[in-house]
Amino acid sequence: MRRRFYPLLSLLMVFGLAGLSSAQSEGGHYPTAGAIPDIVEGYNHLWREVMIDITIIGILFALVTLYFLFAYRRKRPNQEGKPVKLSKAAMLGWAFIPIFVFMADDLYLGAKGWTLWNTYRTPPENAYEIQLESAMWSWKFKYAGGVETYNELRVPAGKPILVRMTSADTIHSLFIPDFKVKEDSMPGRVTYLWFYPKEVGEHLITCAEYCGMLHSNMSGKVIAMEQGAFDSWLASEQAALTEGGA
Numbered sequence: 001m002r003r004r005f006y007p008l009l010s011l012l013m014v015f016g017l018a019g020l021s022s023a024q025s026e027g028g029h030y031p032t033a034g035a036i037p038d039i040v041e042g043y044n045h046l047w048r049e050v051m052i053d054i055t056i057i058g059i060l061f062a063l064v065t066l067y068f069l070f071a072y073r074r075k076r077p078n079q080e081g082k083p084v085k086l087s088k089a090a091m092l093g094w095a096f097i098p099i100f101v102f103m104a105d106d107l108y109l110g111a112k113g114w115t116l117w118n119t120y121r122t123p124p125e126n127a128y129e130i131q132l133e134s135a136m137w138s139w140k141f142k143y144a145g146g147v148e149t150y151n152e153l154r155v156p157a158g159k160p161i162l163v164r165m166t167s168a169d170t171i172h173s174l175f176i177p178d179f180k181v182k183e184d185s186m187p188g189r190v191t192y193l194w195f196y197p198k199e200v201g202e203h204l205i206t207c208a209e210y211c212g213m214l215h216s217n218m219s220g221k222v223i224a225m226e227q228g229a230f231d232s233w234l235a236s237e238q239a240a241l242t243e244g245g246a
């Protein structure tokens with residue numbers, strides 16, 4: 001009777017070992033020092049991995065459940081079940097092997113999430129800094145020389161961008177889905193996020209924290225421009241300000 005459990009236990013062991021060996025082979029995914037880490041790729045990679053793991057775990061649970069349903073079905077009317085007596089070793093095995101398998105995967109994904117989080121919280125040193133003040137209902141971006149834009153975050157492509165933010169009124173949340181970044185902006189506190197627009201293009205900005213009646217209209221866009229075009233845009237805005245102020 002007890003022998004029936006052995007194939008199942010071996011199956012669990014195989015999954016556990018497969019998980020561990022995949023954990024070890026992941027070492028190469030993280031960027032070397034000095035390079036700009038790719039948080040979009042890091043996010044996508046972790047997301048795929050979580051999906052794959054919960055699918056495998058779900059199938060595994062379903063198979064074990066189906067096996068038990070079949071193996072321990074009632075075979076005659078009035079049949080009474082009787083508990084299987086397990087040896088101490090089998091008992092410990094049943095408790096600890098599944099724990100080992102699932103906790104190994106949880107801790108591994110947790111560690112990878114922590115590593116990725118640290119990447120999110122550590123802007124590269126050469127990041128270009130832009131300030132943001134959110135309000136009901138607009139995003140005001142502030143550049144060097146007093147230049148301001150509303151709802152348009154113009155950035156040079158090919159450079160990591162650091163956005164330091166606060167809020168004029170209530171809590172908003174700057175969400176740029178294409179770059180997999182989101183950060184709350186709040187009054188009386190300065191928070192930040194960074195992202196890396198590699199190429200010229202436009203990307204949606206939206207508010208991800210309910211901030212009142214027109215919250216759903218609180219959108220904007222990132223406009224990633226060639227470095228030269230960005231520089232001349234900023235210079236012309238600065239010149240216009242100087243002229244206006246003179």
Ligand SMILES: [Cu+2]
Binds near residue numbers: 172173207209210
């Ligand atoms: Cu908002």
